[in-house]
Amino acid sequence: MIDNQSSASPSVVRLTRYTATEQSEILGDGADPFGVADAGLSWLPKEEHFGIRRNGRLVAHAGLLRVPLSVGGTATPAVGLGGVAVAPDLRGHGLARLVVTAALAHARTLGPRHGLLFCRPPLVALYQRLGWRTVPVDVRVEQPAGPVVMPLRTMWTPLHDGATWPAGPVRLLSLPM
């Protein structure tokens, strides 16, 4: 059982603090807990944090950050989702679904029409299950030495009714999140 209060679902809370300490509370101290070190990218920290606690321990997290995106040459601000993490011993019980769903409910109040995330190819099916779709073109993102083509998969989800993915080249005008 993963429930922390009778048979109710564990609840998602806003976190006022999410640093390396909180991340290692969830994922441990491994060198590359997200499995993306090979990509050699610089990342932005997230600004808003959502978490699930179980018996006082932080066991899941999702972060949000507004990002400046351009699609087909038109400014298309998005809400980036990142840092999605569930404690290894509690995976496969729906905690990622719960924390991502809560983060997206908040993302819908922020204004942008699109959510955006980057992930390793093996996670595409999981995010599809959560309602995300693959961005069908290469995505250029900023890096300290200049723009590069994102080597990970880029996915999007509508934050407003009727939002569709616009045609054209996609550029994230910041570091990825």
Ligand SMILES: CC(C)(COP(=O)(O)OP(=O)(O)OC[C@H]1O[C@@H](n2cnc3c(N)ncnc32)[C@H](O)[C@@H]1OP(=O)(O)O)[C@@H](O)C(=O)NCCC(=O)NCCS
């Ligand atoms: C990725 C991660 C967050 C998933 O957490 P989780 O709690 O095990 O995920 P959930 O149990 O909520 O699964 C979410 C949904 O994806 C589905 N799913 C899981 N693995 C899947 C797969 N390989 N293919 C298709 N669907 C999959 C689940 O069935 C569930 O759907 P459902 O609710 O309709 O049944 C967790 O494995 C993790 O922390 N990994 C290390 C950090 C990382 O890589 N984070 C991702 C950064 S982009």
